[in-house]
Amino acid sequence: MIKADRWIGLLLALLSLYVCWESVRLGLGTYHRPGSGFFSFYAGIVLGALSLVLLCLALFRDLKAGEAWGGWRRILLVAMAMFGFTLLLERLGFLIITFVFVWFLLKVVERRGWAFSLGVAVLVAGASYAVFDLWLKAQLPAGLLGN
Amino acid sequence: MDTIQSILYGFTVALTLKNLAFAFIGVLLGTLVGVLPGIGPAAAISLLLPSTFHADPVSSMIMLCGLYYGTAYGGSTTSILVNIPGEAASIVTCFDGYQMARQGRAGPALGIAAFGSFIAGTIAVIGLMFLAPTLASFALKFGSPEYFSLMVMSITLVAYLSQRSVLKGMMMAALGLILSVVGLDPFTAKLRFTYNILVLRDGLGIVPVVMGLFGVSEVLLNVGTILNREVFRTRIKGLFPTRRDWTDSMMPITRGSLLGFFLGIVPGLGTIIPTFLSYGLEKRLSKHPEKFGTGTIEGVAAPESCNNAAATGNFVSMFSLGIPANAIMAILLGALTIYGLRPGPLLIKERPDLFWGVVASMYVGNAMLLVLNLPLIPMWVQILKVPYAILYPLILLFTLIGSYSLNNNVGDVIIMCVFGVVGFLMNKFQFEPAPLVLALVLGPMLEDNLRRSLLISGGSFTPFFTRPIAAAFLIVSLAILISPLLKLEKLRSLGVFRGS
Secondary structure, eight states: OBTTHHHHHHHHHHHHHHHHHHHHHHOOBOSSSBOTTHHHHHHHHHHHHHHHHHHHHHHHSOOBOOOOOOOHHHHHHHHHHHHHHHHHHHHHOHHHHHHHHHHHIIIIISOOOHHHHHHHHHHHHHHHIIIIIIISOOOOOOGGGGO | OHHHHHHHHHHHHHTSHHHHHHHHHHHHHHHHHHHSTTOOHHHHHHHHGGGGTTSOHHHHHHHHHHHHHHHHHHHHHHHHHHSSOSSGGGHHHHHHHHHHHHTTOHHHHHHHHHHHHHHHHHHHHHHHHHHHHHHHHHHTTOOHHHHHHHHHHHHHHHHHTOSSOHHHHHHHHHHHHHHHTOEEOTTTOOEESOTTOGGGTTOOOHHHHHIIIIIIHHHHHHHHSOOOOOOOOOOOOOOSOOHHHHHHHHHHHHHHHHHHHHHHHSTTTTTHHHHHHHHHHHHHHOSOGGGTTSSOTHHHHHHHHHHHHHHHHTHHHHHHHSOOSSHHHHHHHHHHHHTTOOOSTTHHHHOHHHHHHHHHHHHHHHHHHHHHHHHHHHHHHHHHTSOHHHHHHHHHHHHHHHHHHHHTOHHHHHHHHHHHHHHHHHHHTTOOHHHHHHHHHHHHHHHHHHHHHHHHHTSOOTHHHHSHHHHHHHHHHHHHHHHHHHHHHHHHHTTOSTTO
């Protein structure tokens, strides 16, 4: 059991409360004819009860510090790159965004040389275009290059 | 006789050029995934899944299953040469395998791991061949209450066997059940928890969720830590074990195979726990238990056979009952549904080409692995030297493109990214994704069977307790649920806790 369990227990208890409220709004129905919210209501009750148990245990037990959170900068940059890829995929197009994505990870996150990161990015973008677009015929957005 | 005819039919399916090629790709990729630390079979299967949607379901399943049991082969190479398990089921192999490599016996260690895996894989396929159809015929008697109870038992078992915390495992299972209701209610056609987001109308797709929870989160975890992959510098010679090695290993391989297969059938046990039990059993039965951990061949032969047999054992409940034994089987079950098939006891009867084709392909795949792996070991060693900094951008790119190509929709990619971050946080806060995935996959079936049972019984819960099979499953679930409390009481009575 770790220190963060107090907050996680509380957060999940609140989430389960919301799930139960939303389930009631959807309609619980009766035991004869269960409604749309019937199943999620009881699942919410179970999650709520278990979250409260976690919260209580975390409040009254000696807690460990939990795992160390190393490499924050890299993790954050990789997550940003992923979300950036997602948001710009249709606008920029698959080929350009793949190139930028790989270059960013190698140059900015991994701090590799310019020539290496640009070279690998071009290679990966070209190879994935050949595999996904030409060979597998996955309909990936052309974006800017489509115009 | 029926089984013999069926398996012969299976071979006619598995031995077509196309299916041989798919099996080959599957086992080769499986070995690669097994060799590479930092990417597990769940992540790899979810990565590959979108590319199979346009292919024939039988060929696709042959490839995905090959990838799964192929992983168990590859994991040993990294354990023996690098002292890092290539995948979790090979942790135990590090104990004696790496010590053998240090003593200049990397060859026999790799050799016995490959031969043991082949023998275990073959024994387990025979078990699967006979057991799955029998279990499926038995399951034909199941009605909604039995199915509901069986699924409750499976989810409870998987949550109970969470390696970190039973409570957290149960919480994740409950969260998975909640997530499973997102989308259209099949009974009333009402939208649930969709918030006018189009991509949520059909429910949370299992593939983007799994790709996020296993693929992306694994990358994020590895990016935060530096993997030290120093390959042990030794000349790998004499891959064929000596007569003495065989004498020492034969019984551990047999015991490991049987133990692995039967434990692999049980939902939740997966492939990791059986390997630890197998190692423990061999140590207990050995005349020289003190040698375990110092480079004894039995310590490699038993767990390596065990993890292969368990990987095949995992398929029994998936094919016969439509109930996945672990998160990877849950992904494969999701794949079957996406291919338009109906997993359950009728699957073997309705699609004999699929079941018997896959079973036959397992014999072929195991043989391919044995023939391929030993000569390819130098190549795997080279691949191990590729820095993770180069590998992970490619892994991420595949997940991103893979999730987009599911429906050509950015919504799926966002779901995957969100669950990637969630999976990362879950890992950091010591929650496991397996119960969540299993509950997410089983949730719709669980709800369907519960509501159907209640509709038929007029709102009464008695069928769950008066029908013997349903009651038995529920009793087992209850016993699992209260067992942590009993253990606590036992410890308390022994004065383990302060003040008692």
